[in-house]
Amino acid sequence: MQEKVRGTPDLEIGQKYGVTFRYIERLITRSQGLNISVLRVSKRIKTLYPKDFKQERTTVWSFKQRGNWATHSGEYRGNWSPYIPRNVLLKYSKPGELVLDYFCGAGTTAVECKLLGRKCIAFDINDRAIELAKRNASFSVESQQLILVEGGSHFKVYEPELSVGDARNLPFLQDNSIDLICAHPPYANIIHYTDSKESDLSFFDIDEFLKEMSKVAKESFRVLKPGRQCAILIGDTRRKKHVVSLGFKLINTYLDAGFKLRELVIKRQHNCKTTGFWYASSIKYNFLLLAHEYLPIFEKPEASLLSSVKEVEMAYGLVAPTLGKPPLKRKLDELETTTVWVLPEKDFEKRLNKNVIDRYSGGDGYSTIDFSSYSENETSFSKNREKKKGLLFVRSPFLSNNPSQSTNDLYLQKVKETVGQNLTKITEGGFIVIQTQDVRIDGYIEPLAKRLVDMLTLDDLWLKEIIVVTQEKANSNTQNSRDCLRIAHQYLLVYEVRK
């Protein structure tokens, strides 16, 4: 602890005393009552606002710097980048409206609400976190410092109301009283936020955590005004070298509570080491570093929309799998090593195909099936009696044309059937990689990757990776429409075949 106070880096402390990072983390959480990375942080404010800030326009959000304006710092372990609540607040609320963050932590959302003229109520189960959040939110904003954030008019500053509370139970908040929820829960028990506080959701393992989060989702649905949004940041985790789709599972708990999905944003992480030792290990042990989180933006439907389902049928009658040969880049300098593949626009498809084939066919050959909306020469893959392959690559290029709900259902069914029929043709330990993407129907997101993960629960298949693929220029300022983000990412669902 003395070394920590002196500011010695964790790595050095670890080497000097022969202790792990986890051990240091536990020691600090026990002695300080909260999980912080640095014991002395200067709270001198250099600037109140981010420089050159531009609102995000697509579904891939990527912030090279974590953001250190106002009192923001990386001091609280696992706090979110202030760019996230700033984008959410600007997009889904107006000055003077009431925002709720029930996982307050060090108060990042509360500070952003203060800076952007939103009222804020925030809770955390840990009194010490609330103390820290209060310190972070206690700065003065002079009227001349109020820059013109929205629409050219100055707004009033509201002091956030911060107190200890349990996100699962918010009886003091009235039904339909909140304009926006913006919160960042623990990711099950990956990081502990307290020493051992009862009700701290960071002590629950995945299934229990999801059960508790369904209570949070129900409270969220109750307190939010109809037609308004609830943004939640969540990441996946790994068990036995395979991904556990905590993100998709948490989305299910909010959908089950009655929410609809307005957007499904991918938040890229930048601190992933992919060179040297990591590159070699990634290839040797065939794993990718988790480099993305999900920011689903849920919406509580207006009462009038709760029962009406409208759908415009499009001209896609058939969804058919065809055997094909994908275009390939001849040679790659390096394979991708994280779960986010940002590929150049030129060669995008060739690089994607080459990365999939080189990493997952294991030299045992591969087959590709393309799903198209209609195909005259439908090929039945099951009649093909070739020797077993290391990889089946299922691609769905037609999805970029935004098909209808019934086409999606048919597509999902067909993918499931195709995978089932072809399992025996893949070598044990081989892979099935499914390329898919989210689509928008009637203004809401149809999360096809999540739905496939929900459906593909065969004993012989083990989800290995969820990869996000996007283009280098994906975040240019073009927008789908005034309200919606442009869908700028696809997914590769990588399943390992085990018999």
Ligand SMILES: C[S@@+](CC[C@H](N)C(=O)[O-])C[C@H]1O[C@@H](n2cnc3c(N)ncnc32)[C@H](O)[C@@H]1O
């Ligand atoms: C990921 S952190 C939030 C970080 C925050 N966004 C920030 O930027 O500082 C999750 C927080 O949830 C809190 N928490 C855990 N269980 C809780 C519960 N039942 N109710 C309210 N807060 C809880 C933890 O103490 C922790 O501060």
